[in-house]
Amino acid sequence: MKVCVACVLAAALVWSVAGLLPPPQKTYSILMLLPYWGKSHRNLFVPLSEALADRGHKVWQHFPDLPPLLDIERNQSLALMNSHFSITTPMPLLPSQVEVGAMHCRPAKPLPQDLEAWITGAGSAGVVYFSLGSIASGKSMPSQYRQVFLEAFRRLPQRVLWKYEGKLEGASDNVRVSSWLPQQDLLAHPSVKVFISHGGLLSLQESIFHVTPLLVLPIFGDQTRNGMFVDSSGVGRALMWKELTVDRIVDVLTDIITNPRYQENAARISASLRDQLTTPQERAVFWTEYVIRHRGAPQLRCPAAQLTWVEFLLLDMACLLLLVLLLLLLLIRRLLRAISAKLSGGYAKQKTT
Template identity: 75%
Template sequence: MKAVTLFMLVATLAGRASGDVPLPERSYKILMLLPVSSRSHMNIIVALAEALAQRGHKISAHFPDLPPLLDIERNQSLTLMNTHFSITTPLPLLPSQVEVGAIHCRPGKPLPQDTESWLTGAGTAGVIYFSLGSLTRGDSMLPEYLKVFLEAFRRLPQRVLWKYEGELEGASDNVRISNWFPQQDILANHNVKVFISHGGLLSLQESIFHATPLLVLPIFGDQPRNGMLVVDSGIGRVLVWEELTADRIVDTLTDIINNTKYKENVGRMSASLRDQPMTPLDRAVFWTEYVIRHRGAPQLRCPAAQLSWVEFLMLDVLGLLLLALLLLLLLIRRILRGISATLLVGSAKKKKE
């Protein structure tokens, strides 16, 4: 068994391993450095780790004497990016930069019978799914916002699945509360009309993958930017917490559900995201094992990674150009002074004559 250290940088950062990728000739020990340890962000890493483990590789040892992270980063051969051109701005990428956006997304699984029956019982009005992610607890919501949502949901014809931790008083009969729901299986259900989300990247990808329009309520981090993507792509709308009212929530949800453009737009984006020659997970597995097979794959490494920040920004070249410009200006100044002095001497001679 050969030990291989693999550093994966998952950026502006869960599954099965498909038979499309040939099995490796041997198993390896793979060290995974996880820069973010929140539950939602771990989903990306867990998907790849489980797929690699299914292929015989070994992430159960600890290595206390690691080199500095900066040295490991400079020595990396592969960057797995949690992006995809169909759901973000297309960018030119190096061969070592591989897009694996929506790596954690998967087809929906059958729901528990009681949940399935509850969704079906909503009839043609459908269901609204409400979750603010794994970091924000429902019971941490300010009372004034909680009151607004309860009033808005009471006035809607749809049923509401609300991921809410803790006890909730005053909820109407069309609202079902739980501290956890199988989110992807919920979003995959055809009767779910809208996903009310905080706009986290993973939830955004899941909603697009399952073609569910969004109502985004950004809280922090990249969520406002993701909300702008939702609006610009026409796959949903955004509301600001400070401006929330029951009327505004009802009107916005009614628009998203009744206006077919949101469902059509997210359907087209979902089709584009799904239309790939191999799944993002298979692609991540292939390139990970490619680096292993080629003993670190130095051919993938960008030479710029070895440059200092002065060299990378070409500050030395810029300094040389500025120095040359300064010398040129001094030379021009001296020439102009010489010409001026000559002209003054000539003028003085003429006056004397």
């Protein structure tokens, strides 16, 4: 049996669901439609696909003769949302909207021996971790900003681990450059004091999950909003690129590292994010198989999905109300004219007599 599960947004904590959910009644072929095949977006779906595969389902295959994506979106029964109320604004959700935010977050693994030794060698001052994600490469950073960071890092007592693709000229001795780094394992390390990030959603979730304060430098998309959350929740600071100076970077990093409130706020929100009855991965697997077991689970679908945009926005009702209001105004106008004419006629008659 072939079933297409359209995931609008998805994610989950990498904890095994084997033994926690009953075995599936059957195994199925499942097509995962990814809205964007970027590395970070792919990593978001990997835990769900691996968990489904572990339960015997066949999942990344191409099905022939797929309907248009608009039809798939209209007929979807389940939306796995990469969100959690502890790290976003709470909102009412339909039964078909299941929060599985931070599904990709996992317990830390040991670091490579040379990297562990380098981090430990930083002593009590600790380490600053700097990464702009998988889409915006470090070498694409304008040279004026690169020089600002190089000078700022030279002034820090901490060591700096910088994810940077290519050769970095002018780096001081306390800076180590690598084109790839095990981000979650680093964020969980007690010597990593702050994470300089672009503010991508997955990086934000990983940082809070592993209780590491942030300095967010938004680049595009939802990163500005995520930076505002970091500022307002007290888990770090956010700066715009046009604000960056050597002194500004040094001052903000020093504040985040030395002020305990950032670590305390991150620990508080992390505790809320981790405190769940079931893991996001378990929820994602259960509801995916629920839709399959119930042949598309039409009982989950919101009737509003079948409305046209005119009906959904109630434009037909708005037009009807406006028409009724117009007719009412016309009737009132006629009535006022009739009353005015009668009063005018009576006044003229009295004047004649």
